[in-house]
Amino acid sequence: MALNKMKKWFVLLLISTCLGLSSFSQDKFIIQNNKQTEKIKFKLINNLIVFPVEINGVTLSFLLDTGVSKPIIFNFLHVSDTLLTKNTETIYLKGLGGGEPVKALKSTQNIFKIGDAVKIDQDLYAIFNNDLNLAPRLGIPVHGIIGLDVFKDLIVEINYSKGFLKLSNPESYKYKRCRKCEQLNLEFYNGKPYVNAKVEIENKKIPVKLLIDTGGSDALWLFEDDSLGIKSSEKFFYDFLGHGLAGSVYGKRSKVRSFQFNSFVLKNANVAFPNAENVFSATQIKDRNGSVSGNILKRFNIIFNYKKASMIISKNNKFRNSFSYNKSGIELAHNGFRVLREIKNNSVKVNATTEASNDNIIKTNHYKISLKPAYAIVELREGSPAAEAGFKTGDVVLSINGKSSHEFTLHQVMQMFYADHGKRIRLRIDRDGEILNLSFNLQKLF
Template identity: 60%
Template sequence: MKKFKFFFFLCFCWLNSISAQNKFIFQNKKQSDKINFKLINNLMVIPVEVNGVELSFILDTGVSKPIIFNFLNVSDTLKIKNTETIYIRGLGDGEAIEALRSRNNIFKIGDAIKLRQDLYAVYGLDINFGPRLGIPIHGIIGLDLFKDFIVEINYAAKYLELHDPNTYKYRRCKNCEAFRLEFYNDKPYLNAHVKLREKKIPIKLLIDSGGSDSLWLFEDDSLGINSGDRFFNDFLGHGLSGSVYGKRGKVASFYLKSFELKKANVAYPDSTSIVFAKKIKDRNGSIAGNILKRFNVIMDYPNSLITLRKNSNFRERFSYNKSGIEIAHNGVRFVKEYEPAKYRTLGNEESSLNRNGVSVVLNRRYKMTLKPAYAIVELREGSPAHRAGLEKGDVILSVNGKSTHQLTLQQIMVMFYGNTGKLIKLKVERGNKVLGCSFKLESLL
């Protein structure tokens, strides 16, 4: 009997160990951790260590398994083993993409670690979102982190806190709104309302922290969900299966219970880009980063809850790109940079002496350095930039007299979201030619 009990005890411990390896666990006693993130184009970028290699991942509630963009030599650098080839697909009008599925990888996020993590490595430079954000992005992670913790996201201060669900205690919050989460294919949905042409319509939305837009709606005339006559056609984003195009407009109001966002941006993606997304029963669209960032959020997958509280971003004006161009980091280019003036004491060299017998000589030298190149990757037909003669592939050298090598991608893009009528002067490189052009930002809504 004693041997049987001892054997049972060993088996129980072994099963608990296996269970722990299949989920994220904390390596500290407080069973929580705080992690800073970068907010780039409304997307959260967090540090993730994969098999001992430090990487940057987008935190995306819309993905089930971690995806790594395979521009690394994954076999050597990340020591990926136990692989098999599969095909996955996401938003976009392209085909399913080839991916390498790998098991038993070690993931570490702050003080949280998981010892047996599946991941998918996808191929092709077009899959890498880094150039469109202007910083290195190595992958995407979502469900595996959210299902094991209660995650507090402070968009205003740019940090998140991970908590053990067994020890977490909610604080009373009079100014919060809580929503019941529904899950389909391991992805979270909530119910909200939108006002279109004076009609308030109930909608079910995917919570998509990996989308930089505000609100996406799937057109459905039977429900009164359509763009009406106030919209323009535009590039909406880049998904795993290619580019997504559609219509852009405004809604009269978007409601999350008592929270009302007036004149929020909305996009209506082309049906060809969302064929698989529309198969989810009763789904009407997505709520993405440009709305989520206006709240501090508690994501509680274990109890199927999301809690929202307005933050300092709540009243930020909804704007959109009025230029008609999208740019991305596209390799590097040589830039001539002048070094600072040098001051030195002369010996027997010919000079004009000052009262201290020291001559100041301006030694103006320059050096050639490699700097990021920013190229036009999308161009809306009929837009101000298009009418000014710009073309896809043009490399932008300066904006309003400021050299682009002194700016980040985000700083350049912000200029295109400015007030209607703002003058934009660009200098671009096309082949071996340097061209100048100018246009004014136009409102199409």
């Protein structure tokens, strides 16, 4: 009798183990802990979410991007050599920008871990285009981007106010009651989420369908369409808008009177109207009018449920922050390192030898050699205050308002250019070995 019970127990244990292995081996992300949920801290840099992802045992920094359907690493960093990627083949990917499709290396059977969220058979795409290096423009290492594969498998909460992601298995997820929340319906094209909103342009409220793009740092991109009334006001300026897979994107920057998600209304929101030739492929998606990105999304805490095609939003402490923009005309990027020789003072105490003598302090100078980040001008808007003051692309910034540039993060330096109209900015620069002191006032454009 005892033997039969032992056999029965063994059979049940074997079935349970097999079921566990079966669920673990599924081709999707699953939270592998008892709580069925995992919290991941992230950094919000230039309105973008940067968080750790482990691939084949190597921990990297990724952007969370609802606008991408494939996980991508930037292979010029030689990351794929470390990842031991398998079963590779060459393909070509198309994206925003005016260039040709970019070459990528596809590999399969990669193991991805985001905290306790695990997927053991993940495709991965390595891109060799140096222009897609995000690290210099963000000032921190960024090795890749990931989107659809996380969102389609899990409930994803983005808490912009506290800086964490909460990932949950859909089967065990329970919504909390929220009286001040709004639920928005999602539509999907090629695995990317779209949402309906309204914009107010020249006293006309216009319904728009927008890609939700957590991988974009701007507030709002709209595709100009005179028939719908989607066009820039008379107050605008031309600017560099960003990099896509296929090259740089340029266009107009302006304001809309309001942006609206159901009952939530944001006044005087920033908007960009990209040049049509830079976003041609995006405009081919039926009824798409543009994108809503980080500078608007960060004002909400968001719960994405792709399986139910829903998005629940609530205001956070960033909601009432005013929309600002770069009033200098300068875009900076991390440009390697500068070698600095810093004086290090050492004081040596010499004891007195007679009663009449005082203790003597002998000072000696030693030099400490260190590497500090260098920030260079990579984009300069024509006619901007910085351009009029004589700055040029390639100038390396040594100091800002009398303080060494390496004492700031790149993000902190760029934030100075978003300050109030009229603020004086003094920059000391290195131009091919020539040291120059130039200055300008930030200029309000609308």
